[in-house]
Amino acid sequence: MRSYSHTNPLKRSLFLFLFLFLSLLCPAQSQDKQTAPPFGIVIHGGAGTLLRSDLTPELEKAYTDKLNEALDAGYKVLENNGSSLDAVEAAIRVLEDSRLFNAGRGSVFAASGRNEMDAAIMDGKTLKAGAVAGVRTVKNPVTAARCVMEKSPHVLLVGEGADRFAKQCGCGIADSTYFYTDKRWKQLLKAREEEKLHPALTDSLGMLVPYPAADSDKKFGTVGAVALDKQGNLAAATSTGGMTNKMSGRVGDSPLIGAGTYANNLTCAISCTGHGEYFIRHVVAYDVSALMEYKGLSLEESGREVIMKKLLAVKGEGGLIGIDRMGNMTLPFNTPGMYRGFRSSTGKRGAFIFQ
């Protein structure tokens, strides 16, 4: 007993020490788990009249495979502590390099018979942004947009000046054969034929009105990505080849900060796809952010408000993808389909086309 009573205080102290040590350790561990910064990426490949009946199972698989490849490219950057800017650029480059989507290599032909591509990127941490419009020779317009952001004092460069700048920055350059596909060229020829057959497509001034706004795939071809990194920074980027047979010089919402692309660490990162003119007039990407900041709506509520109410009320077709600082994601669209996908640090992921 004595020894017991002798050792008892020591044992008690040891026990107490262990208890205190563990109680200090365990909450820290559980707190680490609780505060493990969420991260994730959301992408889109355009919205429009996408019906399962229009796609073969093989083509459907090709699209979802490519969406997953882009998601993984972006997610890998985030997982390795990379920035959201690097992640959205990486994801979009995969889609731009594919002939499946209307951006980069797969861009549709403008009325000029050339590819005229637009892209934008925005950093939610600094509100810095870069964009190019009407570029014809840049393999990855999203990278050219990033060069404008990081290597010039400007936000938006258009036309030949933008092509020249991208080349000076070391962006990959290609001639028109790189962007040529039989499918897209036939779409242009078909659109030109339709224009001749439908005098209504020539307006009261006798000028060509390259409608419908959707391309011959019956979709608004655009690709976009938004991401949240482990450092809590948001970024957004969008890239597009525009509309088949579009009037020379027409710029849609994709490269316009606040319209098709916006990111702000205070609120969210947004990339849009749809009938660009409506998205410009309704300043859609920034509107989602403003509804969160000024009205206290959630990301999901804000996205729905703009896409399902404001735009639908004026028949503005399209959708958007968004992510906020907590890693919440939203992917609303008011068209029958939208190529889209997401991958989150919670383990959830998915790639979809139809409603």
Add this chain to the structure above:
Amino acid sequence: MRSYSHTNPLKRSLFLFLFLFLSLLCPAQSQDKQTAPPFGIVIHGGAGTLLRSDLTPELEKAYTDKLNEALDAGYKVLENNGSSLDAVEAAIRVLEDSRLFNAGRGSVFAASGRNEMDAAIMDGKTLKAGAVAGVRTVKNPVTAARCVMEKSPHVLLVGEGADRFAKQCGCGIADSTYFYTDKRWKQLLKAREEEKLHPALTDSLGMLVPYPAADSDKKFGTVGAVALDKQGNLAAATSTGGMTNKMSGRVGDSPLIGAGTYANNLTCAISCTGHGEYFIRHVVAYDVSALMEYKGLSLEESGREVIMKKLLAVKGEGGLIGIDRMGNMTLPFNTPGMYRGFRSSTGKRGAFIFQ
């Protein structure tokens, strides 16, 4: 008495009738006065380091005279029941036709040695908008922007496509001699010399960075107008020649809906002037509207919040003009001066340059 008593009811009825008639009429008249719809116009001709010591009394008078001429041109439209769209276009055409302001005929030269002009217009009633960027041959870019809005399905046309479209629409076209002034050409030569003398203006990639953002007049040359018409409709328009020696293809905030130009009958009409890149990244024109719509701030509070707080915090120099549906006007700027003026149906008017 009898006749009296006989006529009395008739007189009484007549009196009653007259009383009722007048009482119906007078309140109507006074109501007419009370609700006589307010209307008015606000204009700017650019913000920047404008100091009285830099201007001769003659030049100061020339500037205020031209501002008053533009105000009167717009006000006359409103007074004659014209639309706010017609009013802002009329006011801006006066400023574009003057060699005093950096827009239209008085545009500065880009690095290319050419004039590359931008303009936008927006209708607050319909949210329709039109814009051109990088046009080189259009006498009145604001009218070309209106053509894009009314005669094309698009919002923004850039470069040669925009020039061609403006010509097809019947806009006045001129060759480069129309836009040539010795003063502006000397500014370009001076800017080129400065560029050679200051290697810091060449960035790490060895590319030209055409800074400072202000032109050689030490101001951000832009002209703009916002108006409220008797029908309660708002409109906004902005036009600019950009920056002296600007990189080819650079587009600032002026032609971008939501950045430099915005109008919405629900809130306000806004036209901005300043360091364009900051105005794009902060979606300034739409932000003023969003603060009113979502946060319930007044036009003045919203304008100050954006110009004096948000932009000043990031050293984004410039100002804006705004008008709301009640005819309230605001003209905040965070630079030493801003060419500006207003004229209201209340009888108040003014044209100013310095603080």
